[in-house]
Amino acid sequence: MDEAEIAARIRASFARQGLMATLGAELGAIRPGHVEIILRPHPAISQQHGFVHGGAVSAIADSAAGYAALSLMPPTAGVLTTDFTIHFLAPARGVRLIACGEVIKPGRTLSVVQTDVFAEDEEGGRRRVALLTASMLTVEGRPGVTD
Amino acid sequence: MDEAEIAARIRASFARQGLMATLGAELGAIRPGHVEIILRPHPAISQQHGFVHGGAVSAIADSAAGYAALSLMPPTAGVLTTDFTIHFLAPARGVRLIACGEVIKPGRTLSVVQTDVFAEDEEGGRRRVALLTASMLTVEGRPGVTD
Amino acid sequence: MDEAEIAARIRASFARQGLMATLGAELGAIRPGHVEIILRPHPAISQQHGFVHGGAVSAIADSAAGYAALSLMPPTAGVLTTDFTIHFLAPARGVRLIACGEVIKPGRTLSVVQTDVFAEDEEGGRRRVALLTASMLTVEGRPGVTD
Amino acid sequence: MDEAEIAARIRASFARQGLMATLGAELGAIRPGHVEIILRPHPAISQQHGFVHGGAVSAIADSAAGYAALSLMPPTAGVLTTDFTIHFLAPARGVRLIACGEVIKPGRTLSVVQTDVFAEDEEGGRRRVALLTASMLTVEGRPGVTD
Numbered sequence: 001m002d003e004a005e006i007a008a009r010i011r012a013s014f015a016r017q018g019l020m021a022t023l024g025a026e027l028g029a030i031r032p033g034h035v036e037i038i039l040r041p042h043p044a045i046s047q048q049h050g051f052v053h054g055g056a057v058s059a060i061a062d063s064a065a066g067y068a069a070l071s072l073m074p075p076t077a078g079v080l081t082t083d084f085t086i087h088f089l090a091p092a093r094g095v096r097l098i099a100c101g102e103v104i105k106p107g108r109t110l111s112v113v114q115t116d117v118f119a120e121d122e123e124g125g126r127r128r129v130a131l132l133t134a135s136m137l138t139v140e141g142r143p144g145v146t147d
Numbered sequence: 148m149d150e151a152e153i154a155a156r157i158r159a160s161f162a163r164q165g166l167m168a169t170l171g172a173e174l175g176a177i178r179p180g181h182v183e184i185i186l187r188p189h190p191a192i193s194q195q196h197g198f199v200h201g202g203a204v205s206a207i208a209d210s211a212a213g214y215a216a217l218s219l220m221p222p223t224a225g226v227l228t229t230d231f232t233i234h235f236l237a238p239a240r241g242v243r244l245i246a247c248g249e250v251i252k253p254g255r256t257l258s259v260v261q262t263d264v265f266a267e268d269e270e271g272g273r274r275r276v277a278l279l280t281a282s283m284l285t286v287e288g289r290p291g292v293t294d
Numbered sequence: 295m296d297e298a299e300i301a302a303r304i305r306a307s308f309a310r311q312g313l314m315a316t317l318g319a320e321l322g323a324i325r326p327g328h329v330e331i332i333l334r335p336h337p338a339i340s341q342q343h344g345f346v347h348g349g350a351v352s353a354i355a356d357s358a359a360g361y362a363a364l365s366l367m368p369p370t371a372g373v374l375t376t377d378f379t380i381h382f383l384a385p386a387r388g389v390r391l392i393a394c395g396e397v398i399k400p401g402r403t404l405s406v407v408q409t410d411v412f413a414e415d416e417e418g419g420r421r422r423v424a425l426l427t428a429s430m431l432t433v434e435g436r437p438g439v440t441d
Numbered sequence: 442m443d444e445a446e447i448a449a450r451i452r453a454s455f456a457r458q459g460l461m462a463t464l465g466a467e468l469g470a471i472r473p474g475h476v477e478i479i480l481r482p483h484p485a486i487s488q489q490h491g492f493v494h495g496g497a498v499s500a501i502a503d504s505a506a507g508y509a510a511l512s513l514m515p516p517t518a519g520v521l522t523t524d525f526t527i528h529f530l531a532p533a534r535g536v537r538l539i540a541c542g543e544v545i546k547p548g549r550t551l552s553v554v555q556t557d558v559f560a561e562d563e564e565g566g567r568r569r570v571a572l573l574t575a576s577m578l579t580v581e582g583r584p585g586v587t588d
Binding site for chain 4: 382
């Protein structure tokens with residue numbers, strides 16, 4: 001697949017992730033091995049202290065990681081998250097969050113992906129607020145799992 | 148605090164987590180060191196294959212873990228997730244998901260908590276679909292972080 | 295393979311792990327899906343405060359997890375650790391440490407395994423000192439990786 | 442503490458880690474927030490396929506992370522690993538392994554540290570073989586835990 005086909009595939013799959021629409025998340029940059037997802041903080045995705053809930057941060061970080069992995073997979077394959085670890089480095093707040101997923105070790109069966117989540121303030125300053133590392137499984141031949 | 152006060156504190160805090168209402172999650176059983184959160188699968192929380200998104204599973208598992216830790220903390224303290232690891236064991240689908248958070252090592256500064264997430268089918272059968280292990284920080288004296 | 299063949303296979307593989315001999319670790323109970331490794335604390339495996347080094351605890355916990363996974367794999371397959379997370383719950387000291395690896399989700403390609411590490415004191419009391427969760431990959435057809 | 446004092450403190454503590462001598466590990470570069478540990482592959486630290494055992498890789502990666510954190514702590518404090526996650530990216534073999542621990546988020550109570558472990562071949566080529574992310578606890582006022 002060329003870059004345009006990869007981006008089209010990821011956009012179509014992302015549109016089927018009901019959770020992303022529910023959170024208000026949007027796709028950002030897409031390159032082979034690198035996918036970004038953007039989320040604007042609002043009360044509907046908060047935790048009890050008013051910051052963005054770690055579950056919402058995890059959701060965009062996991063999706064960005066999964067699509068970064070998918071961008072390097074053959075068109076017949078689907079991607080499943082095996083496991084991920086996330087460290088929360090600072091409160092998630094600001095004008096917008098950007099989750100940048102980057103494949104650090106592509107593999108035929110398993111890929112390792114890291115997602116940095118940055119918070120941008122009104123002046124455009126960026127601060128890293130979370131770091132996720134995930135193992136992503138390439139799934140072939142399972143009906144319904146083709147992206 | 149007695150058990151009723153602990154439960155009241157957690158219910159009040161949970162009600163402020165905008166994300167839980169957005170996902171449609173509800174509190175279940177609350178005991179000292181153990182908190183459950185229930186989520187009914189629906190398209191608004193899905194990933195691209197139609198299962199519940201790993202981010203939504205993570206969100207209820209993380210909240211259950213945080214409140215399990217909070218249930219053992221003094222009334223002046225707040226809880227923050229430092230980091231968590233989640234393994235996905237089976238597709239998250241069925242009639243409802245139940246995240247059962249249990250403190251496995253309480254600590255003055257740091258607590259370790261595990262959350263098992265089970266999927267229930269229509270016959271009431273239970274299958275474990277995810278396992279989260281989290282480090283939870285006890286926060287004292289930080290304005291706005293008191294639950 | 296029957297239980298005796300599984301145990302023989304694991305004993306032969308364990309004997310090739312130079313690190314286990316260097317640490318002074320020994321195999322304990324072996325059952326399908328469950329393998330134990332025993333380590334006696336001594337200064338040659340310490341960290342700077344005199345407890346057993348987290349790396350030595352991780353080593354026996356990882357090996358116990360790997361062999362628990364291998365015990366459920368076909369004879370032609372080998373096992374590789376993809377990733378693991380370990381939480382340290384209490385100082386690792388006492389008369390002996392026992393790492394109990396248990397497969398919680400067997401899979402054709404990937405298995406999830408948990409290892410509890412207990413410290414035993416002179417009276418035979420047991421305290422859990424660490425908890426490891428690992429993803430184990432089944433490797434087929436790679437020369438040199440057959441256990 | 443100035444850089445020379447920090448390095449002296451870490452060298453003295455490292456010398457008390459019996460496991461490091463047992464593995465044959467040595468300290469490399471030390472800078473505030475950054476510590477390296479070097480390990481030469483040999484059969485006494487192997488796993489069953491002849492590579493360096495993941496437990497030995499974890500041990501040097503964990504120690505490098507701990508000392509990177511300690512390098513930013515006050516002289517009265519000690520460091521304890523709370524938990525770590527390690528991903529294995531390629532077989533650990535070659536002329537030497539270098540674990541490079543780097544603090545990515547220093548904190549008064551908790552620090553998050555990443556360690557990249559590289560394998561060097563005979564031509565000096567470097568390949569990343571493992572990635573560890575750890576939460577490190579600053580311990581004050583606990584007898585025997587002052588480094």
